[in-house]
Amino acid sequence: MRTAIVVGAGIGGVTAAVALQRCGWEVTVLERAAELGEVGAGISLWPAAAAVLSELGVKGVDQAAVPSGPFGLRKPNGRWVVAAPDLGLDLPVMIHRAQLHDLITAEFGPAVTVRTGYTVETVTQDDTGVLVNGSLRADLLIAADGLRSVVRTALYPQYAGPQYSGSTAYRGITETKANDGGETWGSAERFGIAQLIDGRTYWYATHNQPAGQSGDLAEVIRKYGNWHDPIPALLATTQTVLQNDIYDLALPLVPFAAGRIALLGDAAHAMTPNLGRGACTAIEDAGALARHLTSTPDPVTALTQYDAARRPAATQLVKRSRQIGRLGQLENPLAIGVRDALMWLGGTAVRGAAALTKSRRAPKPTPSNR
Template identity: 35%
Template sequence: MRVLVAGAGVGGLTTAVALRARGFDVEVLEAAPRPRTEGGGLGLAANATKVLAALGLDLVEAGVGRVCTSFCLRTTDGRLMRDLPIESIAEELGSPVVNVRRGDLLALLRDSLADTPVRYGTGVTGHRVTGAGVSVTLADGGTRTADVLVGADGIRSAVRARLVGDQPVREYGYVCWIATAAFEHPRLPAGGAAHYWGSGQRFGLIDIGGGHVYWWGTKNVPLPQARRWTGGKHGVQAAFASWAEEVRQVVAATPEADILSVPAQDRPFLATWGTGPVTLVGDAAHPMLTSLSQGAGSAVEDAHALAHHLAAGGEPAAALRRYEADRRDRTRGLVTASRRLSRIEQMSNPLATRLRDLVIQHVPMRALRNQNIAPMRYDLPA
């Protein structure tokens, strides 16, 4: 069976890896002119590292990223609100939480594809279902044919638009800044991750190994500013000027060109991800806010499940519908939970934020642990 994968991000490349492992003939088509190297970092929870290990990609053995051994929530000035038992969670689930530079993960996925072609500068612009499968139109005017087309081309997926129309994204009124930098600080131990919660603002500082960190910041802003941030690095520094020393220092240590800004967006959840020999994975199917850190992880799960159902046999279209049915409830829950947590995190009312922080400090550890472990529970398809 020949499969075309549109998109060479985490979801697309993992899909290609999973399909290749099952013996499928795969080709990846990516609109960008070259492999992506920017994009900050990723927190891969135990569900994602479990799936990657099942595909033969053990991040720890490969030396990619850093295993997360501590995770805490802090106030804007750095005072500890709560330590979360990340190590015992990973032990219970049987797989580590790994924080990694996005570019390093993509390079590992590409390397594992060996001779499977990944063609850059070859974006998919359209497709039509034929009696023999699917015919794909490329940006350069060329075409490809295959038995199956998988849209893994992100939140603005051309494959999704062809299936359901070019629907508007859902916006949430805050901007996200993301970057990686060479940085060390006594308050961030090896393998450490810290989230700082303020009023309408947050910051994350995460060790990714090799003397480098991944950091991100958010701030409630009008929608035009969220869509296109023009404040530069100076604006980011101004947003966190009174925050903890390590927050101010890591932003100062980051070259302005390395700071990316993206708006907080997702889409209404789709009841149907595909038709005939066409389906979607990752952000093309179910884009979600970053609050649960499950965007990449859910795409990795999609990839493994898709390969599993296609390999089970039968007509490709029937296998794709089984895959979609398998993934729908799980991903809908993650999208909904991410929205719910985002509303709590981005609160700007002083009384509401004070109450939120008190709850974090005093909620029973069992409840806090259960809330954090729930999104990471995932069983591989039998």
């Protein structure tokens, strides 16, 4: 049986393990943490990623969590800039990272071995395989070890790597249900609300500041506690807050394949969370990787095909996410006014076009016989 090592047991890594297992590989997952699991808050699960998980047999992600009330973009005083339906936007399934991780790892079979508390220090390869830490050997290695990937650094030591976006993110979960959702954009600050499939509410906030500054729930309440409902209630019933500075990877991205080693997820294309596509792109990577390894007998050729298929699409997502983040974090009042006006006009134009299309498709009345 062909063997593979997956470095990193986050969402992308465990999905890759399940995908490789299903196409006949024996997989060893190496995780630096002492226990297998995920930390964090909510993530968006878009249709393409949900389709990959469905193909892999992952159950429990097909239940859509759509707010029963309005969903779109607002100002801090609650005034709507544009509603999501006006832009023709589909809504993703929202799920807690830990719940999604559990659903994926539930599909681990006897072909998957997990080693926790394992730190990867060296990676080498030759014509026949890959060697980790001088002792662990496999036919293939998948690096899913995140933003500051050890494997990526070993492959491409001159690459610039992570770059700070200029803003930090706060994230929390509350039992308080929010019937509406979407984002609120202020000056250098944003606040987002989403309903999870388990009934809880996930919220997140971003704020422009230098990297490395810490924050807590009291800081979040001070910044956003006077914004429109239901934000104050959500914050008042939140117990803990996670804070992380926002980074992405410098462009151009490095190749996702080098011989028998492939980069996947944040190790390959870490992006800002402004599109909510990071974890989904990692899941799609895993699906594409398995397809190429199945259709192409030579693993080196298959990884080259994987890179050709995935890197251009991921590059566009990194760019778009970065651009949206810059719009959302504007500080200049004039620029903010122009931004909001353009968003409103865009929603109006889409709404008008939809109405016109609907009227053209409406059946014409049949003339009555006289």
